[in-house]
Amino acid sequence: MPAEIKGLNEECGLFGIWGEANAAQLTYDGLHSLQHRGQEGAGIVSNDQGQFYRHRGLGLLAEVFRDSETIHQLYGTSAIGHVRYATAGNHGVENIQPMLFSHDEVGEFALAHNGNLTNADTIRGELREKGVTFQATSDSELLGELVTTSDEDGFINQLKASLNHIHGGFAYLLMTPHMMVAALDPNGFRPLVVGKMPDGATVICSETCALDQVGASFVRDVEPGEIIIVTDEGMKIDHFTTDTHLALCSMEYIYFARPDSIIRGISVHEARKRMGALVARENPVKADVVLGVPNSSLSAAIGYAQESGIPYDMGMIKNQYVARTFIEPTQAKRDRGVSMKLSVVKSVVAGKDIVLVDDSIVRGTTSKYIVRLLKKAGAKSVHVRIASPALKFPCYYGIDIQTTKELIAANNTIPEICTQIEADSLAFLSVPGLIKAIGDLNDADNHGLCTAYFDGNYPTPLYDYQAGFDAEVARLGLYEGANTGD
Ligand code: SF4
Structure with missing residues (x-):
């Protein structure tokens, strides 16, 4: 049953590849197998020796890249891409990812995000006070703005500080002229995996079905709190925090992920x-x-x-052949x-x-x-x-x-x-x-799953959502035993 009919929607799929001649085409192919994670928009940014090319638009991947020439004009040996489900009020093309940011040290970087931040309103307020004006209305931009306004030295330190400032569920793929970086929140709510192409190029994507699609072999899951840095010299595993507690979204197994994926x-x-x-x-x-x-x-x-x-x-x-109207x-x-x-x-x-x-x-x-x-x-x-x-x-x-x-x-x-x-x-x-x-x-403490949807046991504090949650508690009165991770 398609997500738009059931009314239960995942918010995005990620695919990135570093060091492969056909980078944009492979990114398209990988995103195609992640289309179930988002059908409202798609985009790819490619990287040709530091020169970025981007195409993005509203609709299914095949609609956004209807003209086959579009893919061929995304030059370069690296690319990151995104398929998106938009929450209400976020339907504009400006919200379609990857987003692009200018940066003093690296020049330019692209960013794609899967998840939802629980302190987005607070961060948006802080950034406004610093004089930031936003390109779009979604949460996804916030990490990029935190990085560009960070006082830390160097892109990776700025990224680590920014990742420690945001809360909630997030899997990110970023690309600068010289590296691709993946990051996963301290609870690892969303799946994110690393793979290798037969010629050694690195792939990072939301689900293993996308690795299978492009002919990559599985290397490892990205662990909570990790950042994975991929350059021409290889892959380095680093952390922005070691205070982690796996709580993978159980709905990934129930409904969101493709049945041929392994999480x-x-x-x-x-x-x-x-x-x-x-x-x-x-x-x-x-x-x-x-x-x-x-x-x-x-x-x-x-x-x-x-x-x-x-x-x-x-x-x-x-x-299978029902014409799709915009959702x-x-x-x-x-x-x-x-x-x-x-x-x-x-x-x-x-x-x-x-x-x-x-x-x-x-x-x-x-x-x-x-x-x-x-x-x-x-x-x-x-x-x-x-x-x-x-x-x-x-x-x-x-x-x-x-x-x-x-x-x-x-x-x-x-x-x-x-x-x-x-x-x-x-x-x-x-x-x-x-x-x-x-x-x-294999989580040390418990089963390693988030089951909050069913039992109200939230693995983290709810930050900006706490007041809304309290109102729900008051309205329904059925939250006995609910726990917001404080
Ligand atoms: S299991 Fe947790 S992360 Fe997954 S849908 Fe439910 S509340 Fe959200």
Whole structure:
């Protein structure tokens, strides 16, 4: 199910390469496999011996680079690129990355960002006081402005000081005339990996599926608090902080990442199958057939079928060829999007008791639409099984749901949701089940996952979002046990 229909959006994908003749083309190819992380804009900056070339625009990558000549005019042996999902009010082309900054020492640098800063308002205020005027309205520019106005000596020291000044979820790729630099926040909320091309060029990108796409082999994950500096002399691993605590976003495994990606040694497809198996074990039901909502729930549906012994079948198909209109995230457009994207295979569904496996429920309207579709096609009963826990809390680390108003599970009990989506039964995976399904991320202290969306256990203080969170607590009164990492 496309992100724009479900209403749950990741905020960007990153790809960079250093030391390869075809740098811009490979960056395009890598970004193509990261398109699921952002569909509203794309951009590439290339570097030809210190001369930067940039092309960026609104829309899918193929729309932005429709004219094949555009890529060929991005000269050079290094490039960084970005695909973007924009939060409301951030739709202008000025917000499309990579962004460019002038710098006293290095001349010029490009920057691309995945994530969300929790102290962005404070930093924007501080920078305004220093006389900074902003190129754009998104948070992504702030790190670049902090670097250019830093009092430290040298680009890397300025970058380290700036990274220590920002908070929240962030993965960055930067490029100066002489180096490519990657940085990951102290909790490592977002995946970021390093790979090598067969001829030795270095690739850094959001997911391993992009390494596979360009023929690079996996070298390592970028660790929380690290900066990785790539030059013609090779790769150097450095830190801006060692005060780190892994809390990788569990939604990456549930929904955001591509199933063929491997995050911190764990296959996304296999983790989803285990989520499906565990939701089957926790919430068994008698039925004739298991269906998954295409495409992001298919792995979990296979896992449910294997565990329960109920056959899996392809009861729904996704129309791949629906013309894409520019996404305005309204419910009316989402409803229309679902009706154009999904169809039911009647022979699989008619007269059957069905287990419908989905990866998550956000607003509930999509689920209701799908249950109705199945019943219209003759399903006797539809038992909905969600292969993740109920979404009850806002995310402040890079997902565009920062209020609980739209989250159906924050405002209703499970029986109420079941009635609203017109299902015959409804159950979610438990939080311990989710953690077990993903597995051990080798963090010294705990499981190494962020589960705040489900249980309100925020791994960091919320800074500028604390007042908004407190208002949510007061409004709903269901946050007993919630913890904001203070
Ligand atoms: S709050 Fe949820 S979506 Fe946000 S980082 Fe944590 S697990 Fe991921």
